[in-house]
Amino acid sequence: MKEQIYIPFTKEMKKDYTILIPTMLPMHFKMIISVLKTYGYKAELLETQGTAVVEAGLKYVHNDTCYPAILVIGQFINALKSGDYDPHKTALVLFQTGGGCRASNYIPLLRKALERAGFGYVPVISFSLAGLEKHPGFKLTLPKLHAMMYALLYGDLLMTLVNQVRPYERERGTAQKLADVWVNRLGSQLGRGNMISYRKIKHNYLEILKSFAEIPVDKREAVKVGVVGEIFVKYSPLGNNNLEQFLVDEGAEVVVPGLLDFMLYCVYNNVMNYKVGGTGYMTHVFSNIAFKFLCRKKSDMIEIMEKHGVFEPLTHFEETIKQHEGYIGIGTKMGEGWLLTAEMLELAHSGVKNIVCTQPFGCLPNHICGKGMMKPIKEHNPDVNIVAIDYDSGATKVNQENRLKLMLANARDNMERASAMEKTS
């Protein structure tokens, strides 16, 4: 057995290496890349799709591994083989949260796969707040993180607004086009330098809201469908067979909780770990500071949305946390953990009664936090209409869409019944 020695990303590399980043949420990630560019990195977002990606993944990753790992690793290897990049001048970034789920093994799996594919020399940077490895050429400094946080906040806002406008827009595609304009503008703002004025950011929030409010829409009644689940298949069109597009085409309004919530969840777990596990007092203290700070940032954005008054504001994370009570413990934190349950409940309580719970086939935490919680959720909220969809290289779209159609048929029925009740009363 040779010892696993990882290839560090050196300061030398920073000069001329291209850093590849897999897409999960295009808008968020584009802005993050803008931030990286500020610091002199040549970063690029991988947006490849299609069977070649899956095939490469299946070839180099154990086929029973979770689907996101197969996709992301497949995307990397496919890119390295494509000839579009010089593999000797390329580095890869993979996001990592750690924890008891097998997803913590993505980095070792990627390295194993690279080695088998003959790319063992390509450095892999684990983008993790835990900071397990040292990469002299890639350090996450506070200013960098600060700027990225705004990329997330902007991204969540834009995603929410697109979702809220899209089903009603008079001309198809207007909302997304507007969002793309914003992504470019905000990205270059964030990429302009170190000084970020918070006042300017809050001003931007308002400008964004105003611009979306001006999109011509036809008000009609649309079924609202929430999407929750494992972080990658929930967001990534590559992972979920373009779920959002499918739902939009069916005339539904899609509601997807933001990415910042997942970050908050991770930080909050470090806060709570001390209480439920009995370890890590210092982590507890520092995490608590970070948590309060992030919550404040989110709340500021929500307040601006409320004041503007046109769109349904996001939910304060403190509210989301409360949802778990009576269903699942706050120490249940592997994978999406209690957040998944809480998000389903938050959706239900905010009037989004139809929910798609997405997971890679055989996702361990979701047996418990997703599928395992459906019975109690339905018992206490009989009007909730949840469907669980598994994603996998072998699962077919027909099968998935048929189940989604069942959920939508019931959703429309419930909506009609509700509006009939309103009329009679």
Next chain:
Amino acid sequence: MSEIRTREELSVGIDIGSTTAKVVVLEGSRVIYEKYERHFSQVREKTKEILSEVRELVGDRSLTAAISGSAGLGMAEAAGIPFVQEVYATGEIIKSLEPDTSVVIELGGEDAKVIFFKGGTDERMNGTCAGGTGAFIDQMAVLLDLTVEEMDKLSLESHRLYPIASRCGVFAKTDIQPLLNQGAEKADVAASVYQAVVNQTITGLAQGRKIEGKVLFLGGPLYFCKGLRKRFAETLKLPEGMAVFPEYGRFAVAMGAAMYSRKTGTEFTYDGLLTALDKKPEQEALSSNRLEPLFKDEKEYMEFTERHKRAAVEALNIDDYSGRAWLGIDCGSTTTKLVLISEDNKILYTYYSSNHGNPVDVVREQLIEIRGRCGDRIEICGSAVTGYGESLIQNAFKVDTGLVETIAHYTAAKYFQPDVDFILDIGGQDIKCFKIKNGAIDSIMLNEACSSGCGSFIETFAKSMGYSVADFAALGLHGKAPVNLGTRCTVFMNSSVKQSQKEGATVEDISAGLSVSIVKNAIYKVIRASSARELGEHIVVQGGTFLNDAVLRAFEKEIGGEVIRPSIAGLMGAYGAALYSKKFEESTLAGERELREFVHKSKTAICKGCTNNCHLIINTFADGRKFISGNQCEKGLGLESSHREIPNLHEYKRNYISDLKGKPGKRGKIGLPLALGIFELAPMWHALFTELGFEVVISDMSTRKTYEKGQFSIPSDTACYPAKIMHGHMEELIEKGVDAIFYPRITYNVDEKAGDNHFNCPIVAYYSELLKGNMDNLSKVEFLYPYLNINSRKGLERTLYPCLSEYDFSITRAEVKAAVKKGFEAYDKFRRDVMEKGEEAIKYARENGKRIMILAGRPYHIDPEIGHGIDKLAVQLGFVVVSEDSVCQLARPKKTRVLNQWTYHARLYRAARFAAENDDVELVQLVSFGCGIDAITTDEVREILESRGKFYTQIKIDEITNLGAVRIRLRSLIGAIEEKGGMAG
């Protein structure tokens, strides 16, 4: 009401399921036409054909129409005819026809659906893994060599039920095939197949909701199969009149679609409807997801066939030959093969046929034939048998010797290519690969029960599309754009095929696509290779499936090289056996008279030897000899076990835990469900709660019954078996009248300082959340599931105390402190004892010249129902059995390539290292189906072992109860070790 009666509204409902098309015409609420037919994937044509019968009935009246069903979606979209989801359609029609219904159970070709009406309507479909239902029954009928009707009739005559895994066809086959090979009655197997469907429906769909009240059973399979109805009614214990099988059962969806169409407001004329149906989906979808054709042009094809003609064995006419001969029999899972060879290894006689579920009769007929043809001219000097039916056939016909399949195949392959370094054999049900190094088998890979998309799949598929296997394969050779079908299991392939049909793929392209996916499945899933280089330089491919040129070509294309396929690819096992038997000079094989008088009876019994209650099959032959199978140990054979003193750490640990008895105490009874993490921590909790004055009740070791007891409340049918069985243990404790049940949430397992971290897996850590949410019966007791820190006494005391004092106010902190101390002492002692016992076992093995097997997995794999008695089997085969946690201390923890962050797995890696470092130690890894984490550990364990030239053997276990496949695997391992010549044994 209006005075003038207009004619009532006319509506057409079309339901296109995965295998059948159903059309209903409604006039008002009256059905004036109905039709049910298989569509053989010709969806559009079949629909139009049926509709042509409606023309006169409908005339030129205007009508409404809607399409439903999983295979109807594409057609509806293209035609612009309203579509309604089938479960929704069913729900609507039942609400209007039978408003007092509480539950609807509908089985279709591939879907199973349950609708609950009372207490909030809830409509459910099976997940993507649950496998087929109607298609599953079809597959099983093929396996039993019966029509579906015959199978149904037979099932009504059954006397007993065998446990059969119903997760998918592949699993079930693994259970059924050995049953048949061992002589089980077809009637019993048929009924057991139905029972499997029932169990699957209940666990997969009821998910904790009780099926009671008036239950309506719908769909084709339930309409046709009386036996299936019977099993449902009995299992659900429905009183007379509450299980309803309506006449319109097959048409409910179509009727629902017709009703729905009235709400859509779209009207058609008959002609308009037909014209709409003619519209095909956009061609765009076609181009996506296609592969290169197998052959560029005719020339390439010619070269290919020429080249493969060369690998042939000369055949002699048996009637012209006289002299000595040797016989090889390969009694495989679905086929039986015989080969008779001459002195110079030429072929005198061959036989290859499906064994029609009764290999004994097939072999007997053939032996009579061969004996007859041989007459006095040819003397059979030796015989050997290999394959699933090895022991039965050997006993029945006094075959000289039996040998394990892998050795038989290697013997044959060597004959064709002396330098062979890689053999791939794809048979009806198995994929076997071996690498050969220095003239010995170096590593063996067999498909796991789940990934076996093998030969029999193509067969079933060809049949379902109305072709013979050979015709179907020939079509594939000329597919212009083979469909990319993915490499998942059979069930998924089924739906992939469905999707490609929807997109307009031809049979040629589907056949070619299937060949490619079988090959990919073998290379990437079973062999786990990422390039051709990893396989070898001299590759021999064999097995019946490779007789299919499309598969052969797909394989060569995929690895980018040429391989040898012997002309007798399907007979290699038998040929190898014949070669092997050449060491005999005189044969004991049954003579012609003996064969003619041969009578064979089989009956079943339950072994009372121990609590395993194995289902025995007793074969009795005419001369009174008996052959018993189905037993997990030797007690069933009526023999005293001679292995009593051979160390078996699994057994030791089981006894250790079973000996933890409770004593009555002042604080009542507390229950520990013996599953998942309790297997590790039982000694701790037992001592701790006993000290606190609780009477500790630990549930019993699992049996199949334990699982069945809890199966109604399992919400996620793809979770692992060790988790699902937990539900049964909870029920058992509740029945035993405990006051409280304890299964804590433990994120961090014991830190043994041997890895990067020390997590539990999410299931072990948090399964109590799921139990709390899904088991209604838990409200009858107190369920204690605190988050605990078990890494220090202080931590445990701090995290346990609040929960306990809330449960019983009188419990003091000081008491908890003392109890925690006792608990840790007991746990430390347990670990120490196990490790000492492990070292003793190794010492014993070395003193007595025995092999050592680390039967490695998780602590809960020692459970007799989860581990299926594999430990006992290993002992029977001559191994001293130790567990991973009894020897891990013997190897230093080293850095692993993967993130080593789970306590149980850290032990596994260390145990693997110990095996790698010691020549007399083998490691066999038990992997539960659905264990996501083992997707990571298996590759790592394999690397550790292979880095030192050791074999890696993995056994995937689920609900499967038959040990036949496991036995072959372990015997292959032994055979390979012996060939390598490393071990005394």
